[in-house]
Amino acid sequence: MSSDTKSEDEYFDFNGIFPECTDGFDWDTGAFRGRGDANKFTTLCSGLNLKLTTENRSTEFSELCRVLGLYLKHIETNKNEHAQRCCKLFYYNLKKDIIDNFTLKYTGSENCYRIMTEYRRDNLDTQISSICLDHFVNIGNDTFKIMKNLFEIYKYINLFETQPIQRTTTNMHKFKSSIEKLETHLYKYKNQLKLELEKIIKRCEGYKKNWKTVLTGVHASYHLYDKWIEERRIKINEENAGAKKSNEGHGETLKTNVLRPKVLMHTGVDVETHTGISVGMIFITFSLLIIMFILYKYTPHFSFLKPRVRKLRRVLKKNNKKNLGLMDTFDFEYKNSLDDMYKIAYS
Numbered sequence: 001m002s003s004d005t006k007s008e009d010e011y012f013d014f015n016g017i018f019p020e021c022t023d024g025f026d027w028d029t030g031a032f033r034g035r036g037d038a039n040k041f042t043t044l045c046s047g048l049n050l051k052l053t054t055e056n057r058s059t060e061f062s063e064l065c066r067v068l069g070l071y072l073k074h075i076e077t078n079k080n081e082h083a084q085r086c087c088k089l090f091y092y093n094l095k096k097d098i099i100d101n102f103t104l105k106y107t108g109s110e111n112c113y114r115i116m117t118e119y120r121r122d123n124l125d126t127q128i129s130s131i132c133l134d135h136f137v138n139i140g141n142d143t144f145k146i147m148k149n150l151f152e153i154y155k156y157i158n159l160f161e162t163q164p165i166q167r168t169t170t171n172m173h174k175f176k177s178s179i180e181k182l183e184t185h186l187y188k189y190k191n192q193l194k195l196e197l198e199k200i201i202k203r204c205e206g207y208k209k210n211w212k213t214v215l216t217g218v219h220a221s222y223h224l225y226d227k228w229i230e231e232r233r234i235k236i237n238e239e240n241a242g243a244k245k246s247n248e249g250h251g252e253t254l255k256t257n258v259l260r261p262k263v264l265m266h267t268g269v270d271v272e273t274h275t276g277i278s279v280g281m282i283f284i285t286f287s288l289l290i291i292m293f294i295l296y297k298y299t300p301h302f303s304f305l306k307p308r309v310r311k312l313r314r315v316l317k318k319n320n321k322k323n324l325g326l327m328d329t330f331d332f333e334y335k336n337s338l339d340d341m342y343k344i345a346y347s
Helices: 036-052 058-078 083-099 109-118 141-162 169-183 186-213 226-298 305-346
Strands: none
Touching (some): 036 109, 083 109, 141 186, 169 186, 169 226
């Protein structure tokens, strides 16, 4: 049907898995399950450990494999419309507990599961159900993280509803933390997760309302205050607006990036033009000065200026002497005037 090379970014529908596929089944490996089927699956899985893995961790493998076998039987026994959805939860736990946890002789979740269903042990009528072979789905990295979050959230929901004594402030803090962590995946998987988060928030509102009058839970209910619940709803709506804003911002960035080179190009042309004009003017002026100097110094051109220049210099010099004589006369007369004034003042 499909393979492990299937892209993890391909649409994965999380709806309908929780709590439908977790209700009525205990995933705790240490839970007491009686003697019947639990013991048979333990025996079967101890043989599967040798068949599948290269490690000597038979006890650990048998405990995890036993729970998977019991869950597949749980799906088969109920034979309801949730079988396809519940197989997604099975493949998640197969990856978490077996594929990623042990060194296997075989690769791929689907291949590994098929070998598990084909394995038989002498004098044992128990076997791993093949009900999920027809509903294979690849669990990519992102999908795995989201499933882990959801699984954790509903683990606490199951505790709160089946064991009231577990409604502690410590468990409530962990429960809230798992919800907030799930919100970090909203941007990429908004359509898939929005409905799930809304269901979880409604449960929180129910706990807040109902636990206030119950001794086992009254303290935990205080942590589900209105502001926190409202922040969760705002977060869901923010992601939608944020995605739109991001796309608009991306368009503006592209537009800016296109315009910026054009502006820089025009600026560069203007600078280059003005610089060229300035250099040209300086060069022309300097060239003219050199030509005039050569003509004046070494050619008969402009020689008519020499007598005139000498005559002008003589006139200026003569006028300068007259001006100096006038200045001396003024100083002498001014000095005599001052002396006469002093004489009058002392007489």
